Amino acid sequence: MNFRLSTLLGLLLFTIVGSAQEVSPTTTRKIQPTIMVVPFVRENQDMRNILENDINLRVAVTKMKEGFDNRGFSTVDFRAKLKQLSNDKAMELENQSSLKQEIIELSGADIYVETEAKPVNTGSGNSITVIVTAYDAYSGISLANKVGNSPKFYTDNYEKLTEKAVDGLVEDFLNTMQLKFDEMVENGRIASLNITFGEGSSMDMDSEIGDEEKMFSEVMEDWLEENTYKNYFHIQGVTATKLIIDELRLPFFDEEGKAYRPTKFAASLRNYLKKLGLESTRDVQGSKIFITIN
Amino acid sequence: MNHPLLSFMFALALLLPSCNSSKISTGEVNYISSSEKGTIMVSAAGYGKSKPDAINNAETSAFKNLIFRGIPGSQYQLPIVPNEAEARKQHNTYFENLLANGKYKSFMMLSEELSAFSPANKNQKNILMKVKINVDALRRDMEQQGVVRKFGL
Known part of the structure; x- marks a missing residue:
């Protein structure tokens, strides 16, 4: 009788200790930073022309947005914001890179992700190099950086190569950003x-x-x-x-x-x-x- | 008079299965490919006295390394869970279900033998397995259960 009782108490103790360590799922925070994926442009470059004429860049920007979507995170659409600015206003701006700053400010994005896609042609095949950097829009602090390369193929289908290059880096990029978010929440x-x-x-x-x-x-x-x-x-x-x-x-x-x-x-x-x-x-x-x- | 001793031995017997060799995981998990988005294929070594034990050990090693260590050379080089000790302390039941009770199999898309089950040392044999994991689904499950934070703040 005593044996059964002590065994039962022992098991009960195990159960209580075990369950006490469990933590209920954390509640989802409703306030999240807004993120916008933007194309990389050099100073004085016409951002609109670059985006409209560079299909690889458009693919890279879209694939990056898709990466955020897959994690259940919506982004501010850069092209929609670009269209919001009137053509006249865009033409008036002497320095085209300031247009990017203006769009970032108008969008209210807390974080912007600059994306660049560059074709690399060699004798052993063609590839695409994609460079992505996430910045805090207000402080300018860099949150994550990644460079990714597609495999080399004897092909001119650079759009497909761009997809492969982004697919190869987007998870790692998002995980690095998440580490920074965790650090921000902590500190x-x-x-x-x-x-x-x-x-x-x-x-x-x-x-x-x-x-x-x-x-x-x-x-x-x-x-x-x-x-x-x-x-x-x-x-x-x-x-x-x-x-x-x-x-x-x-x-x-x-x-x-x-x-x-x-x-x-x-x-x-x-x-x-x-x-x-x-x-x-x-x-x-x-x-x-x-x-x-x- | 012997009752306290008996109950102690009974409790010890309950704990012993958790100390068997199949629970030991190694870092012998290597990246093979990520041909489909949201998945990863790795090779994983497993140890055990029997073949099923060794296979189970290889499969759980693949998951443990992906979750707590990251897989170098892949885009999952950062672990899904940044702090293993903290996560295991706070979500013990989740990891027990996932790894010990076999829930991990629902995220495993493929498990194939790469080598024969052969002696590794005096006490046990080993096997090399090819394991494909649905990482997106695993991450989503961990997010839904509150084990890891959803993307964002």
């Missing part, structure tokens, strides 16, 4: 902050403030310590008129799981300044935050 997104003073302001960074009579720059450091993700921020420099934080980390989601954008961080800082009796204005460009104290 927060990168932003920068500049705090300056308006012309009429009677304050500067050395002004003493509060009961402890700390310098304003020190008060700001204390606040940043408490309000950056994992208390991470790096001060590039501080002068009497300016405090530059070239890198700080912000969470992607707040405590309720809602998206936490740099604008929320700026609003939070402005509220704090208001409590100190200081009026300020803010300007947020992507992940660059500018605060001016009036």
Whole structure:
């Protein structure tokens, strides 16, 4: 009787310990970065002409988009955005590469993936080299890079070679991007902050403030310590008129799981300044935050 | 008086099957090709006292290397699961079902002998298998079960 009981208890213990380690499936985050696959163009090149006349590039861009689709991730269509810009406006632009920047800005893409496809002709056969690079649209940080080559064939069917080249790299490319996403979720997104003073302001960074009579720059450091993700921020420099934080980390989601954008961080800082009796204005460009104290 | 000892031996007997040689996986998994999109073909060595044990060992080795190590030379050179220890701790049941209970077979498109079942050392024999895996379906299953994060943040 005792034997059965102790065995039963032993098995029950195993079951409890085993099940306690299980974690329920994680809930899917609703807020995702927007991604746009764009063709690579050199400075002063006409992007529209290149895309319309280079079938290999179009195949490469489409195959890359397909790679994202296969992972259940929709991308912003570059050609649709290109069409949205009026012909007149595109023609007016002197520097064609700025058109790309404009499209990226108009699309609101957080990440853009630059794609290049280059035919390589040799005596032992033809192949295609594809180069893809993913960039954070705001900080310019490179998220993933891959170069892929198709096998060599005695063929002029470069479209098929392009497909093979992209097929050979897209999974590895997406997996590298995912590693970067995981790192971002773990360590927060990168932003920068500049705090300056308006012309009429009677304050500067050395002004003493509060009961402890700390310098304003020190008060700001204390606040940043408490309000950056994992208390991470790096001060590039501080002068009497300016405090530059070239890198700080912000969470992607707040405590309720809602998206936490740099604008929320700026609003939070402005509220704090208001409590100190200081009026300020803010300007947020992507992940660059500018605060001016009036 | 002997009851605690008996119960200990009984518990030990329950644990012993998990320590047999077919559970040991090696890194002898090499890339062959990815002729169809979303799939990978590898060669995998398997060890065991019997042929079915060795085949099972080769097949699970192929899956373990793809999931936890990555397959060099292929476009799956990064592992599907970046942190094996953490994933095994958090999703123990999933991996038990997948690897020990044979769910992996539903993602295996081909399993063919490349070599005869022959002695590897004093205690066991080995076999070399060609294994084709539906990686896209495996990844999707792991995403649906929350074992790996879906693409994105």
